[in-house]
Amino acid sequence: MDNSTCPVCGSPLKLKYKLRFNVYECGNCGLLHSDAQFEHSFQSDLESTTRDVGLKNLRLKNFKVIISELQKAKTGELHGLEIGSGNGWWLETCKANSIDCTGIEPEHIYEEYHKKSGFNIVYGFYPDMSPKRQGGYDFIIFNDVFEHIPDINSLVESLKQDLADDGVLIINIPMSTGFFYRMAKLLHAVGWNSSLTRMWQFNFHSPHMNYFNEQNLKMLLDKHGFDCAEVFKLDSLDFSTVKERILSDRGMNKFRGTFIAGALSLMRPVIQHSEPDIKTFFFKKK
Template sequence: MKNVPRETYTENPSYEGFSGIKKLDLKDYFLTQEEFELFQDSDTGLLYTVPQPLDSLGKYYESENYISHTDSKKTIFERFYQIAKSINLNNKLNLINEVSKGKKMLDYGCGVGDYLEFMQKNGYDVLGMEPNEAARKIAQTKIGQLKVISTELKNINEKFDIITLWHVLEHIPNLNEIIGELKNHLTDNGVLIIAVPNHQSYDAKYYGKYWAAYDVPRHLWHFSDKSMSNLLSNFGMKIDKISPMKLDAFYVSLLSEKYKGNKFGYFNAIKVALKSNYLAKNNGQYSSLIYIIKAEN
């Protein structure tokens, strides 16, 4: 595929009402090698991908190597991802047990359904939403056909004690609309849990344009703790707690070394990930962050 023509970029592009200044040149190292840019919204500090190929986003996921839509364990990256996913399941359960007493749960963007299957076995009443047909079918075999749906959130009349988005919000084109709908589908004491990459982490700064968690254009939005707080405040919501996803630094660093063309960068990736997590003990800037969110009183 050819690079995106530079003339398609505008001087001050705006998506979802966000508008700001250019911050970084990037490339889709995962699939197409097309070029993109990051802009920073002047109000919230949110970074957003330019251009956003909203009419053709599906083609950027059309790869058997897109891990969250498969259970594959063929490559070292896939094996590491599946191991990390298994470890994270217990961490997620412990976190949710800590922050919520409710049992009715929606996982928005549930992928192949491992998380929902695990939560269902631990006594939760689960529902998953997944637009990708292949991933959805895999999830339905695990927790039941009626438990994984593809409909839009606005078409669901139920409310939930817990709504989770594990590395999903950064993919959603209609960001403002979805955040509003997520809030509307929470019970009075409901908890919204959002996990996203953090571009303020050490590994993000170390790898720069090669940082795998930028993942343009599949990632349309790029968050920090400050921009997330600013964004949520527009919807009458606040961050109650932030937790780390420490294993993400290792997976992201491994991919970043690959994107740099360093086929034997495993040791350096481990070193970068360890340093990122070590520094984050003091400043809180882990490679990925989990935001526990509640409505403001």
């Protein structure tokens, strides 16, 4: 892949950090872009069972917010597609709200759970394996997935084909302007790299390929004929389960994890008043 020009605006990229992979920055739009590789071996440092306890409350709460906004934006019966369904929590939330949603997921680790829950999931990569819908989908959603996809320009072109003309493209994504990313940059500046490596998920099998801010994400979609209809923030931390979430990283020492969890709880007011770590965007075709 070409790491010399920005995939959003075409300006030159400059090397910003040398971590496990290199991170480049666009001097024009501020996109952060990595030369990371997706590891098909499906090995990860993440302990999925611990992660579930730490994340589930938060995710379900955020998904309910997205569903209520979606129902305001688009009334009537909804048929959607989720790209990268992971553990299936979005599909579970759709089911509970009588929304029809198909998932597409490259990994099989949650397959048994998906089958037991009766989710409609196709295993493979988008768009090659994606089921087509006559007239397009009413919505297509990415929950913490868009930032992992290497070729974002051809991705957005495929989305344009698969979305109904009045459909909503929903991108739920971590922001480079958020509190945690900025903290990781500060720690990197004083010589502690592990936080930034964690933000990019370079120690997981599916690392981030891009880190966006609100402006450059809108710029990318605008280039392909989408207008931003709505942006709202989502909570990035559930303070009651923050310790489990940190300890779900196998590389994390228990003592250090407990210390970080304590520090985060103390910083709660600061975190809640900072630029949000996660935003959800609704895009519509122009």
